[in-house]
Structures are given as structure tokens and as C-alpha cells.
Amino acid sequence: MTATGEDDTPLIHEFKNHLSVIIGFCDLLLRDLPEGDPKRADILEMRRAGQAAIALLPKLSERPR
Amino acid sequence: MADSAPRLLVVDDDPGMLALVSRFAEGEGFEVISRPGGQSLLTELPVLRPEVVLLDRNMPELGGLDILRVIRDADPECQVILMTADATVESAIEAVKLGALDYLTKPLDFVRLGELFSTVRFGIARRQRLLAADTELAGRFEFCGMVGRSPVMQELFDFIRRLAPHARTALVSGETGTGKELVARALHKLGPRRDRRFVAFNCSAVVETLFESELFGHTRGAFTGAVEAKAGLFETADGGTLFLDEIGELPLQVQAKLLRVIEYGEVQRVGANEGKRVDVRAIAATNRRLAEEVAAGRFRQDLYYRLNVVEIALAPLRERRDDIPYLTAAFIKEFAKRFEKPLAGLSPGAERLLHDAPWPGNIRELRNVLERACMLSEGRILSEREVLAALGGGQRPAPSVVKPAAADVTATEEPELDRRQIEQALQKVGGNRSAAAKLLGVSRRALYRRLDTFGLR
Numbered sequence A: 001m002t003a004t005g006e007d008d009t010p011l012i013h014e015f016k017n018h019l020s021v022i023i024g025f026c027d028l029l030l031r032d033l034p035e036g037d038p039k040r041a042d043i044l045e046m047r048r049a050g051q052a053a054i055a056l057l058p059k060l061s062e063r064p065r
Numbered sequence B: 001m002a003d004s005a006p007r008l009l010v011v012d013d014d015p016g017m018l019a020l021v022s023r024f025a026e027g028e029g030f031e032v033i034s035r036p037g038g039q040s041l042l043t044e045l046p047v048l049r050p051e052v053v054l055l056d057r058n059m060p061e062l063g064g065l066d067i068l069r070v071i072r073d074a075d076p077e078c079q080v081i082l083m084t085a086d087a088t089v090e091s092a093i094e095a096v097k098l099g100a101l102d103y104l105t106k107p108l109d110f111v112r113l114g115e116l117f118s119t120v121r122f123g124i125a126r127r128q129r130l131l132a133a134d135t136e137l138a139g140r141f142e143f144c145g146m147v148g149r150s151p152v153m154q155e156l157f158d159f160i161r162r163l164a165p166h167a168r169t170a171l172v173s174g175e176t177g178t179g180k181e182l183v184a185r186a187l188h189k190l191g192p193r194r195d196r197r198f199v200a201f202n203c204s205a206v207v208e209t210l211f212e213s214e215l216f217g218h219t220r221g222a223f224t225g226a227v228e229a230k231a232g233l234f235e236t237a238d239g240g241t242l243f244l245d246e247i248g249e250l251p252l253q254v255q256a257k258l259l260r261v262i263e264y265g266e267v268q269r270v271g272a273n274e275g276k277r278v279d280v281r282a283i284a285a286t287n288r289r290l291a292e293e294v295a296a297g298r299f300r301q302d303l304y305y306r307l308n309v310v311e312i313a314l315a316p317l318r319e320r321r322d323d324i325p326y327l328t329a330a331f332i333k334e335f336a337k338r339f340e341k342p343l344a345g346l347s348p349g350a351e352r353l354l355h356d357a358p359w360p361g362n363i364r365e366l367r368n369v370l371e372r373a374c375m376l377s378e379g380r381i382l383s384e385r386e387v388l389a390a391l392g393g394g395q396r397p398a399p400s401v402v403k404p405a406a407a408d409v410t411a412t413e414e415p416e417l418d419r420r421q422i423e424q425a426l427q428k429v430g431g432n433r434s435a436a437a438k439l440l441g442v443s444r445r446a447l448y449r450r451l452d453t454f455g456l457r
Helices: A009-032 A039-062 B015-027 B040-048 B064-074 B089-097 B110-140 B151-163 B180-190 B208-216 B252-264 B290-295 B301-307 B321-338 B348-356 B362-376 B384-391 B403-413 B419-428 B433-440 B444-454
Strands: B007-011 B031-035 B052-056 B079-084 B102-105 B169-173 B198-202 B241-245 B281-286 B311-313
Touching (some): A009 A039, A009 B015, B007 B040, B015 B031, B015 B052, B015 B110, B031 B040, B052 B064, B079 B110, B102 B110, B110 B321, B151 B180, B151 B311, B169 B180, B169 B301, B180 B198, B180 B241, B180 B281, B252 B281, B252 B301, B290 B301, B321 B348, B321 B362, B348 B362, B348 B384, B362 B384, B419 B433
Parallel strands (some): B007 B052, B052 B079, B079 B102, B169 B311, B198 B241, B241 B281
């Protein structure tokens, strides 16, 4: 709950879902690509960013408006 | 079928998640169906018949836990994995308590999911292997259409094998559905008369006044209605075997005549002066205790002694429950083939139900139950629910809209049967519906319709 009394958990939940899809497809691509494939590094970057975004989500809910 | 892919249902309101899981599961060898959730899914579930379900916990219309409850209720064998974006310890415990296989958090850990898939696949394969093994064993323990691994059955088979070349008469006793006719056929098939006729006659299916003419034949004009001369079953079976089922139903005066034919090998048509020599092996069967019938004066003692020179007593199924898995395997194989269904096994729950049922109608009842369960089944594994429904203890499906119309038709076409008549008939034949239909003089379909009407099915 936020200070305004609005429950924004559903929104954060939505965000996490979308990010999970992004990360999930990164994982699938990584499974398919052989070790040493130059694209792997790019995908790992995408994945890392997605994970970072997820890590930020709890802070989002604590942020006063 | 062992080689077809197990079916996975993915439910999530996020299309991206559905695409993701589908992609992964297809790579793992599953047939994947994906749905966005909602009430409509509940009606679709019985049709989809998934073996595994991956469920999103938080969905707007209908939550994953509610769907999990429905699935666990409908098909306890179906494995359910929940997934959620925000897992708490409490919700995980709740899910596992409800019978979920696991509770995964998003983003999904594909290594973990892959392991779960292996567990599920392994479970399915194990069930299929078990049935395959039982089918194979059933084949090995099969003897002239009978399946029995238990010592009493092995002894029986051995007894029949030794007896078949010699016995001129035999009495097969056993409860209804224990396979008395199969024993008679085995005696015939393994005996010296195997190339001659095997004639079966059910003494309970004949009007009392017609016994004599059925068994011994009659001359032209022997009685009103005897327009043509007719050979009796003894003449028809000359050189072969005559199987007299339900011998206890035979009227006393016919018993006397029967004894003479068996003793002297001479049969006299009704209305004829001369006898005719016949060479018939007579095998009688009964589900009554003939000794008691004799004591009560309902069965001739001399005929009883003539018949029970060789008596083969068949054990009721409840006394040889160890054979149930093999019988089950043999019947499932038979019906899967007949109904062209991919059935390859049954769930542990279904197996337990079959093992523990009282089986008053014995193997015939087991066979009928499995026939119905196989007919109902939509999956590869016969479920507890399907077996329960076939046993008659399951929840009845809601009456369909076509029923009243069908009932109207039956009312005009078929004799009205009240509930009591049907129950009595069923009881008399040990629950065998075809036999009950015959007894009541209606078609089997008609009987089923009546059973539906009375909710007896």
C-alpha cells in the first residue's frame, strides 16, 4: 500500500510478469546458442538488465508519492 | 501409447508467458496446449485431459489455486505446477497442501522446471511399463481365455489339462461371472472332441414347457405347434460337447430324462417311439449349491452324483484378488484395441479401487466395469475417477438436455420397466447388464436408458 491508500501491488506484479517473459526468452536463447557464440554476450546483457529491473521493483512499492 | 507425447496445459493471462512456457515444454517433448484462463477453462478441462498443468497463480477472473482445486478433484493423477510472480511462504504451503507438485517463482528457473518435467514423464512412463508388464504376464498366465496367476487358478488349469482327455461328464460350479463356460470350453478344446461341436444351452433361458423339446427334440405333430420335426441339442451336439449352464434351473422331470440320456447315451425325441444313440460329453454348470438343492428336494440326487463325478469349483474373484492386475491388464488391452483408444495404463488410485471392490459379479463384472471405464476414458491412463464412475459409485454427470426426449421415445417403443424389476433382474444375474437386459426382454441400450432414468448407472 502506498501513502495515498492505493494498492499498487497489481502494477508491480504486472511489471514482474513482463520482465519474467523477457528474462525467460533470454534463457531459452542462451540454451540454444553454443558456448562461444558472440551473440551470447548481448543476450546476457539483456538478461542482466531485466534482473536488475526486477530487483528494483520492491523499492518502487516503498516509494512515497 | 508409450511413444506419444504427454500433454501439458499452460494457463496464464499473459500471452508472453504462454509463449515462453510453450516453447520450452515443446522442446522437452510435451504436447502443449495454452489457455489464458477464465471460467471457460473449467468446462474445457475434462476435454483437454492434460497430464501436467502449469498454472499461473494470479489471474484476474479465476485464480490458479481455484483451478488447482478443480483439477485435483476431477483428476487426482494430473500433476499441477503453480507459478507466480510474488511467492510467499504461506502461498507456497497452501499450494502444496492442495496437492501441487511444486510452486515456482517468476522468472522461471528452467533447470528446475526441466527436472519437474522429467519427474512427470518418469511417472507416466512407469505406469505404462507396469501395465505392459502385467499384460505380458497376463499373456503368460492365460489359459483358454482365462487369466490366473494365483495358485488356485494354476491348479485349476492343471486340473482341466489332465481332465480334458478323459472326462465324459463334469460339473462346473461357481458364482456368476467366474468363467464356468470358459472352463467348459477349455475342457472341450483340450479334449479329443475339439474338432466337433460345442453347444451351449442356458437352462434358465427357456420356458419350462420347452425344455424337453429343446434338449431332446420332437417329432412332427408331437404337440400343438410342432409343425416340423426338430432335432434336440443332444443330437446337434452328437460327437461333441453339450454345455448345460444353470443346470439347477432344470425342472425335476426333465432332470430324470437328462440322466437317462447321459447314462445310456440314448435320446428320445418328444413324440417318438424309438430312441436314438448319441455320443455327447455333457458339462453342466451351476451357481447354486447343488448339494443343498438335492437336500431340499429340488434336484435329483442320482443326476447330481452322475454329474459331480468330476466337479470343478471356481473361486470367486474376491478370493483371488492377486489376479486382478493381470485380468485388468488383459481387459484394458482388449478394450483399448476395440475402442481404438490410446490407453496404456491405470493410475494407482484406479488400481486400488479395482483391487478392493467386492466383485459380487466376479470376473464378468470386472470386465464390464473396465469396458465402461475404457469407453469413458479420454486419456492414456485410466483414472480413479473413470473407474469409480464405471463402478457406479462416481458422481453422475449432470443430466443432459437430450434425455427427456430420449425417455419419451423409449416409453412408446419399449415395455415400461419399473425400478424394482430392473434391480431384481440385475441382482439375479450378478450385475451383468447384458444378461439383465436379456432377462427383461429388452435391448441392452434400452436397459441402459432405464438405468439412466433411475440413476442406477
